[in-house]
Amino acid sequence: MKKHLVMAVVPFLALGCGDDFKDENGDGIADGVREPDNVTVVVPATPKGTVSGQVLTSDLKPLTEATVEITIGSSPTPLSATTDAKGNFTFKDVPAGSQVLLTFGKANYATLRATATIPAQAGNVPLNNANVSFGPVTLTRLDGTLRFLLVTPQGRPAANVRATLEATPAGNIALNNNDINLNIVSTVTVEATSDDQGVLVFQNIPSAQELVRYTGNVTSRYRLWVSAVDANGDGVPESNGYVASYTASEVVAQGTTRLLNLPASRPTGAALTVEATNVATLRPTTPIPTAANPIEPLRNMVRPGEPIYLYFNQPVQQGSLMARLTDEYAKESLPVTVALGNGGYSATITPGTGVVQVGKEYNIEVRAVSVETGELYADKGTFYGGDPGAVVPVTIAEARYQETSPATVIPQINLGEMIYINFSAPLALPAEGDVVEVFIGGTDLTPGSETLVAGQEGSSTGYVLSLDEPTSPYVTNNGNPEQPVFGIGRSFISSRYSFRYAALPNSGPVPAGAYPALNPASVRLVVKFSKLPISGVSGTYESIWGQPIVSDLSVSNVAIQPAPITPTPPGP
Numbered sequence: 001m002k003k004h005l006v007m008a009v010v011p012f013l014a015l016g017c018g019d020d021f022k023d024e025n026g027d028g029i030a031d032g033v034r035e036p037d038n039v040t041v042v043v044p045a046t047p048k049g050t051v052s053g054q055v056l057t058s059d060l061k062p063l064t065e066a067t068v069e070i071t072i073g074s075s076p077t078p079l080s081a082t083t084d085a086k087g088n089f090t091f092k093d094v095p096a097g098s099q100v101l102l103t104f105g106k107a108n109y110a111t112l113r114a115t116a117t118i119p120a121q122a123g124n125v126p127l128n129n130a131n132v133s134f135g136p137v138t139l140t141r142l143d144g145t146l147r148f149l150l151v152t153p154q155g156r157p158a159a160n161v162r163a164t165l166e167a168t169p170a171g172n173i174a175l176n177n178n179d180i181n182l183n184i185v186s187t188v189t190v191e192a193t194s195d196d197q198g199v200l201v202f203q204n205i206p207s208a209q210e211l212v213r214y215t216g217n218v219t220s221r222y223r224l225w226v227s228a229v230d231a232n233g234d235g236v237p238e239s240n241g242y243v244a245s246y247t248a249s250e251v252v253a254q255g256t257t258r259l260l261n262l263p264a265s266r267p268t269g270a271a272l273t274v275e276a277t278n279v280a281t282l283r284p285t286t287p288i289p290t291a292a293n294p295i296e297p298l299r300n301m302v303r304p305g306e307p308i309y310l311y312f313n314q315p316v317q318q319g320s321l322m323a324r325l326t327d328e329y330a331k332e333s334l335p336v337t338v339a340l341g342n343g344g345y346s347a348t349i350t351p352g353t354g355v356v357q358v359g360k361e362y363n364i365e366v367r368a369v370s371v372e373t374g375e376l377y378a379d380k381g382t383f384y385g386g387d388p389g390a391v392v393p394v395t396i397a398e399a400r401y402q403e404t405s406p407a408t409v410i411p412q413i414n415l416g417e418m419i420y421i422n423f424s425a426p427l428a429l430p431a432e433g434d435v436v437e438v439f440i441g442g443t444d445l446t447p448g449s450e451t452l453v454a455g456q457e458g459s460s461t462g463y464v465l466s467l468d469e470p471t472s473p474y475v476t477n478n479g480n481p482e483q484p485v486f487g488i489g490r491s492f493i494s495s496r497y498s499f500r501y502a503a504l505p506n507s508g509p510v511p512a513g514a515y516p517a518l519n520p521a522s523v524r525l526v527v528k529f530s531k532l533p534i535s536g537v538s539g540t541y542e543s544i545w546g547q548p549i550v551s552d553l554s555v556s557n558v559a560i561q562p563a564p565i566t567p568t569p570p571g572p
Contacts, residue, residue, distance in 0.1 A: 051118070052090040053135030055083050055104055058210055062087030063139060066106040073098050087136075094118060094132070102134060109139040110170030110206060112186040140170045142188065144207030146222065147257045149342050150198040150229075151311050153238050153264030154299075155278040157198030158229050165190050165202040166223040167211065199342065200226075208251035220248040229262060232389065239263055259311055259345055273377050276311040278302060281381035281491075282366060294428055294492035297544035300383040304356045308349040308364065308383070315344030316377075320369035323349045328361040328426075328495065330484035331473035344371055356385040358392055359425030359544070361495060363488045382491045384426060384544045391545040396555040397424045397495070399525055403560050411560045413518040415502050419558065420468065421525060426495045427541050427549065429467060436532055436541065437462030438499055442524035442556060449511045454504040457526055461504065465527060469494035493544065520558035527553045 051070060055063045068089045069078040078101075081089045094100065098118050105111040118132055146165060150158035171186035194200040211220035226242035239262040246258075261276045273284050280286055280299040289295045302308060308323075318340060325334040335352030347368065356362065362385065367378040386392065402418045403411065413419065421438065429435070441457030454461040469490050473482040503515050529541060529549050540548040 047096045048093045049096060049118070049132065050090060050092050051094045051100065051102075051132045051134065052088065053133055053137055055087045055089065055135070055137045055139065057109075058138050058140045058213070060136070060138070063106060063109070066104060066109070066139070069103045070094070071101040071103075073100075078103070104137050104139060104171070106139065108142050108204075110142060110186060110188050112137060112139055112171035112173060112184065114173050114185075115183045134173060137173045138171055139186075140188075140206040140210055142204040142206060144203075144205045144210070145256060146202045146205060146208075146251065147342075148194075148200040148224070149257070149259045149311065149345060150194050150200055150226065151259065151261045151276040151309075152198075152229055152231055153262060154231075155276040155280070155311070156231070156309055157196065158194055158231070158239075158262055159196045159198060161194045161198075161200070161227055161229055163192055163194070163200055163224060163226045165192070165205065165225075167206045168221065168223070169219065170206050170211075197341065197346075208248040208256070211248035212252055222246045222248070222251065226260070226262065257343055257345065259313070261311070273313060274310055274379075275313045276309075278306075278309050279364065279381050279383045281383065282310065282364070282379050284379065289490065289492050291429070291492050295382055297384050297426070297428075297493060298388050298546065300381070301386050301388050301544065302356055302362075302383050303387050304358060304385055305353075306356075308351075310347040310349070310366070312345055312347070312368070312370075312377075314373070315371040316340055316347065316368040317344065317371045320367070321347055322367045324365045324486060325349075325351060325355070326363045326485045326488070328363070329470045329473050330363055330486065330488045331482060333485050334362075358386045359394075359495070360385045361426050361491070361493075363486075365486050380486070380489065382489075386425075386544060388545065391543075391547050392425065394427065394543045394547065394549060394553075395424045396525075396527070396553050397422045399555045399558045400561040401501070401520060401558050411520055413501055413520055413523065413558065415515055415517075416500060418498050418500055419525070420496055420498045420561070421465065421527065421555065423495045423497070423553075426491075426493045426544050427497070428493045428544075430532070430539050430541055432539055434532060434539075436465050437528055438465045439463075439526045439528060440501075440518075440523060441526055441554075443518055443522050445516070446511050446514045447516060448513060451511050451514075453510060453514050455501075455515075457524075462528060463499040463501075463504070465497045465499050467492070467494055468496050468498035470496060520560065523558050524554055524556045525558070529553065 055066045055068065057063050062085065064083055064085050064087060066083040066087070068081045068083065070091050071078040072094060079091055081091060083089050096118055100116055100118060102114050103111065114134065148163070150161055152158045166187055166189050168187040170188045173184055188205050190202045190205055192200050192202050222245070224242070224244045224246070228237040228241045229239040230237045242260060242262050259275060274282055277283060279302065281295060287293060321338045321340055323336055323338050325336045326332065327334065334355045337350045339348045340346070341348060349364070349366070362383055363380065364383065365380045367376065369376055399422070400420045401413050402420070404417055405414065439457040439459070439462040440455055445453050445456045452459040455463050469492065471488060471490060472484050501515070501518070503510055530552050532539065540550060542548050
């Protein structure tokens with residue numbers, strides 16, 4: 001009896017431990033054994049189990065035909081499965097103790113990635129019956145849109161600016177094996193580039209409503225990264241970029257369109273009503289100009305053909321926007337068109353073709369009504385035609401004198417009459433130092449005498465040239481001033497200066513016959529900028545481009561203002 005048992009066991013042990021043992025089907029059982037009743041017939045290999053789960057939408061409905069990929073360890077090729085009608089998926093023969101990466105996705109839904117360690121007990125005897133459950137896995141829809149209006153620090157559209165938006169979390173997962181090594185990545189990242197109007201649109205992102213409902217008010221958010229802005233391509237960015245974060249609940253409450261006034265390399269103050277514009281005088285926070293603190297021309301310069309941009313801190317009602325434009329004298333309205341955009345958050349005011357010219361000063365009046373509060377916005381501003389980067393030398397455009405006597409056949413400049421010198425571009429007075437003087441040449445102010453009187457070219461004392469900025473249209477040929485298109489203020493920078501032709505006080509004895517009536521056609525006026533006793537770097541006149549004026553300027557042939565009235569011939 002005992003001899004029979006020994007003969008039965010020896011072949012069995014040879015089967016379990018011999019060199020000829022095979023398990024080609026990988027079931028953990030020696031080939032040829034159907035009903036193992038002894039552990040010696042089991043291959044001492046890594047046990048295996050299954051990984052399964054369920055994929056749902058954020059409203060917990062089965063997500064069918066979603067793709068699930070699993071990468072086991074360092075395997076270069078992942079395994080792939082597709083969810084069934086109930087959103088379920090299964091992977092078999094996953095080794096216990098292995099590191100796995102699962103990737104869940106479907107078109108128009110967010111992608112979720114999860115890494116985990118399969119428990120070592122998976123697949124222990126009895127074999128192939130251990131399962132690790134991932135789920136439920138929830139993915140958000142990608143049907144949302146978020147818009148931003150990018151504005152440069154100079155108040156112009158920030159065009160062709162790249163930006164990245166990140167929405168997180170866009171999915172969630174539960175691992176039902178108490179694995180503490182679970183890591184989840186579910187973030188939707190979208191890139192976009194702003195258009196010519198600075199509009200930046202991110203599409204195919206989770207909507208704010210779905211994120212709030214799905215993940216709550218605190219954890220769900222959008223993160224925005226805006227690249228640096230170098231609009232003129234000079235290698236020096238006007239803005240170093242922008243980074244912001246918004247909770248999904250904020251976007252739900254405040255809307256999906258947001259205005260971003262990009263910060264300057266040097267931070268500037270923000271406006272209250274008009275948050276950004278390329279005409280700074282239209283900002284309510286701009287100080288009222290004074291002689292000591294005039295308008296800053298470079299912040300109020302509009303290129304010929306360029307619109308005037310306004311960006312409001314709340315939408316403006318359609319049809320409420322109005323703008324009027326005049327030149328420096330406010331004598332007549334200049335053609336202009338207005339348009340609202342971006343839901344009323346921005347306005348474009350476009351002067352007519354050829355209206356804005358280099359070196360000219362303009363006045364603008366704007367009104368609009370808020371959609372949200374009904375509050376009226378009304379303001380006036382001053383701007384100058386030109387390109388800040390293209391300096392134009394200043395000359396004298398013309399000289400005129402104001403005739404005070406009745407129209408005569410031969411115009412003449414008499415003592416006491418005003419002479420106006422109009423420069424080709426507005427000039428600002430020195431911040432400190434003396435004012436410039438003008439001298440009269442081309443004619444003799446002391447006929448019959450060799451004595452030079454004050455004001456004569458070649459003498460040491462001239463006429464003080466004073467700033468004479470217009471606040472209303474000049475007197476017309478009927479002798480009456482016209483009413484301005486709208487009341488204009490002073491910017492304390494002007495192209496018009498003046499002096500009065502008269503005997504100067506404290507100039508010593510005046511020879512008889514000095515200061516005669518002058519023929520305007522023979523007069524030459526010389527503005528002696530070179531004679532200014534410059535007091536430091538602030539002692540010069542400067543143009544609207546910040547160009548110092550240090551060379552003398554002259555003009556000949558003084559015109560009359562107004563033109564003489566031709567007498568009506570007497571009747572027969």
